[in-house]
Amino acid sequence: MTQQNKTVWWALALPLLAVLIWSLNITVTRYVVDYISPVSISFYRWLVAFLVLTPFMSVKVWRERQLVVQHWKQLAVLAAFGMVLYQGLGYTAAHYTTATNMGIINAFIPIFTIFVSMLMLKDIPNRFAVVGSLLSFMGLLYVMAQGNLLNLVQSGGHLGDVMMVLAVFFYAFYGVFLKKWQLKIPLMISLYVQIIFALLYHLPFVLWLGLDAINPQNVGSVLYAGIFPSLIAPLVWMLAVQMIGPNRTSIFMNLMPVFTAIIANIWLAEAWTVYHSLGGVIILLGIVLAQKKDGAVKVVKLNV
Numbered sequence: 001m002t003q004q005n006k007t008v009w010w011a012l013a014l015p016l017l018a019v020l021i022w023s024l025n026i027t028v029t030r031y032v033v034d035y036i037s038p039v040s041i042s043f044y045r046w047l048v049a050f051l052v053l054t055p056f057m058s059v060k061v062w063r064e065r066q067l068v069v070q071h072w073k074q075l076a077v078l079a080a081f082g083m084v085l086y087q088g089l090g091y092t093a094a095h096y097t098t099a100t101n102m103g104i105i106n107a108f109i110p111i112f113t114i115f116v117s118m119l120m121l122k123d124i125p126n127r128f129a130v131v132g133s134l135l136s137f138m139g140l141l142y143v144m145a146q147g148n149l150l151n152l153v154q155s156g157g158h159l160g161d162v163m164m165v166l167a168v169f170f171y172a173f174y175g176v177f178l179k180k181w182q183l184k185i186p187l188m189i190s191l192y193v194q195i196i197f198a199l200l201y202h203l204p205f206v207l208w209l210g211l212d213a214i215n216p217q218n219v220g221s222v223l224y225a226g227i228f229p230s231l232i233a234p235l236v237w238m239l240a241v242q243m244i245g246p247n248r249t250s251i252f253m254n255l256m257p258v259f260t261a262i263i264a265n266i267w268l269a270e271a272w273t274v275y276h277s278l279g280g281v282i283i284l285l286g287i288v289l290a291q292k293k294d295g296a297v298k299v300v301k302l303n304v
Contacts (some may be wrong), residue, residue, distance in 0.1 A: 004029075004207065007269070009118040011240060011243040012026065012244065013239060013278070014235050014236050014237070014240035014243065014244075014250035015236075015238050015240040015244075016252060016255070017233075018233040018234075018237040018240065019099075019252050019253060019255050019256050019259060020259055020304065021228045021229055021232060021233040021236075022106075022229050022233055022256060023103060023167070023255075023256050023259035023260040023263060024224075024228075024229075024236070024259075024263055025224070025225060025262045026090075026099050026102050026103050026106065026256075026264075027092045027099045027220050027264050027268060028101035028224055028225060028261060029041075029090060029091055029099070029102070029225075029268055030094045030098065030102065030264065030268060031099075031267065031268060032094075032218055032221040033094050033095050035079055035212075035215075035218040035220070035221070036212045036215040036218040036222070037093075037207045037209065037212050037236060038088060038091035038092040038094075039096070039206060039209050039211075040212040041087070041091055041213050041219065041221065041222060041225060042084075042087055042088050042202065043093050043199070043202040043205075043206055043211065043219070044211075044214070044222045044225075044226065045222065045225040045226045045230060046083060046195050046198045046202070046226070046230070047226070048197065048200050048222065048223060048225075048226025048227060049191075049195050049226050049227070049230040049231055050199060051187045052226070052227060053188075053191075053192050053195065053231070054229060057188060057189065057192040057255055060186075061189055061191060061192060061193065064185070064186070064189055064212070065153075065191075067184075067185055068185070068189065068193055069302060071183050071185055071199045072193070074177070074181050074183060075183075075185075075190060075194055075196045075197060075277065076195045077177060078174060078177055078178070078194050078200045079179065079193075079194040079195070079197035080129075080191075080201060081169075081170050081171070081173045081174040082171060082174035082194070082195070082199075083194060083195070083198035083201075084172040084198055084201045084202070085167065085170040086167045086168070086170045086174065088167075089163050089164070089167035089170070090102070090164065090167045092235045093159075093160040093163035093164040093167060094160070094161055095159070095160065096158060096159045096160025096161075096163065097158050097159075097160025097161050097163075097164060098160075098268075099260055099264035099268060099270060100260060100264050100265075100269050101158075101161055101164070102160075102256075102260065102263045103256050103257045103259070103260025103264070104140075104143055104260075104261075104279065104280055105140065105143075105161060105164040105165055105258045106164070106168060106256055106257070106260075107253065107254060107256050107283060107284070108136060108144065108165070108168050108192060109168050109171055109172055109253065109281065111132070111137070111201050111286065112169050112171075112172035112254065113135045113175050113176060114121070114129050114133060115133065116173055116175075116176045117171075117173045117176050120173075120176050120177075120180060121176065121179070128289050131286075131289060132285075132286040132288070132289030133190040133286065134286070134288065135285060135286035136283045136285075136286025137286070138282060138286075139278075139280070139281070139282030139283035139285075139286060140165070140283055141282070141298070142279040142282065143161075143218045143279035144278070144297070145283060157203050157222070160189075163250075167241045171269075182187055186257055187238055187243070191234065195230075206244060206296065217268050218246060240252075254284055257280050258280075261280075265301060
């Protein structure tokens with residue numbers, strides 16, 4: 001085997017590791033609901049990430065302070081959507097739904113991104129994106145209705161699933177904002193400043209609702225959330241994008257429902273049912289179809 005082939009296989013392991021870390025974090029989020037409030041773990045998560053990064057990033061941020069000041073409004077918006085709305089709703093949703101459902105709904109990010117891009121960037125999706133999106137949405141409704149769409153009509157769906165859908169919708173905005181602005185700022189500086197904004201956004205909620213104490217039952221979950229999904233997974237993911245490209249990397253996100261379901265089954269004894277299987281397959285088929293390129297129809301911009 002050549003050195004080039006070795007590098008390729010090693011690079012393919014990077015997105016797998018990132019998705020595994022994020023999938024485990026979904027299960028951790030569900031596990032810790034009885035031991036710490038959503039606002040507490042969300043605040044502590046970014047506090048841990050801030051404390052870990054500060055020794056390495058504070059001097060660099062000061063050196064690039066003019067660049068940070070230039071883009072502070074965009075960084076503030078990114079922090080609001082990606083770190084506060086998405087993560088906060090996710091922690092709250094864990095009180096009302098299963099980790100398995102959260103993993104399935106999280107895989108819906110590419111579909112929502114297509115429509116947010118249409119709204120904000122005026123990108124017209126091709127026919128595959130439209131059909132794939134509709135197919136995935138049907139699969140999502142099927143999972144939320146637990147295999148019986150009549151249940152969805154009668155009960156209005158589970159609150160946790162609805163909140164998770166809303167969280168994923170906000171994260172789609174986060175991705176589109178990144179694409180729209182394409183900030184010329186180092187990634188680590190961007191991440192560090194966003195974390196600072198996230199902590200500031202949490203302060204009103206902390207003052208109003210208070211913070212739960214760190215104790216032996218929740219400290220492991222807090223440290224995991226603050227280090228692995230907040231710092232290590234994004235770095236590994238960005239490295240994978242650089243080595244194998246964004247398109248090949250993004251495909252690995254489709255494994256999140258599978259990883260989450262396996263972890264939740266082993267750790268939380270959550271059942272993987274027939275409606276999870278059918279709905280999950282429909283969602284993944286729709287996502288794959290939505291990413292297919294249409295050779296005959298080019299993506300164009302709307303003139304407004």
